[in-house]
Amino acid sequence: MRRRYWARESGLGINAIYAYESAAGVLIDPGLTTTEDIDLLLDTRRELNLIAGEDVAPPFFMRMLRKIDRSFERSSYPFRAVNRDGYQVDLIRPLRDPPWKTEPQPIRDPDDLLPVEIEGLAWHESAPPFEAIAIDQKGGPLRIVATDPRVWVAHKLWLSKRMDREAKRRRRDEAQARTVAHLLAEHMPHLRFAPEQLRMVPRQVFEVAASLFRGRNDLSFS
DSSP states (O other): OEEEOOEEEOTTSTTHHHHHHHHHTOOOOGGGTOOSEEEEEEOTTSOOEEEOOTTOOSSHHHHHHHHHOTTOEEOSSTTEEEOTTOOEEEEEEEOOSSTTOOOOOOOOOTTSOOOEEETTHHHHHHSOEEEEEEEOTTSOEEEEEEEOHHHHHHHHHHHHTOTTSOHHHHHHHHHHHHHHHHHHHHHOTTSOOOGGGOTTSOHHHHHHHGGGGTTOTTOOOO
16 A cells, blocks of 8 residues: 655654754753644645555544554544543644645545644754654664754744744743754854755844854854
């Protein structure tokens, strides 16, 4: 069976911090990484052929999740699956500009997860992927593909300024942005916070995030 999907454990999720701390060789305060959900970013501009045996049938995403935990069920929200412990998996995709822009839609089973469009995710979609090997709770290696941490910082700080977001979440967003920005400055100086490398981020968002990188000699607004 051949199906066309491309998904990334999105850099907007807290889980991406595990990739960043692993690459830097440090441990971040667990209070910043505790989460009861995960986001999957669906990039419909790309295609990947996932080839599986006949036992893999639609609904694809729900089948994939149930291979990990059989208790996953689709919630009342068509983009979300929840397991018996309340752990949530959301399937999301960027809100297009203009919003009425059409895209090719994969053939999808009505019982499968349906992606919801979220503003700001296009920056993650266009950012370079960041890969690292973390250690899971059982002590085994876990490959994480997240967003470039510079884009992650800019997006988190942008979220922290949105008044339509809960105050608790906004405070957490800012703390996470500042923590990962510090990690970048101290342990990943090769990742320059420079406009020519971050053109997928709107200029005004870039300039606000630049405040977290003041003092680094690679910062430039040319």
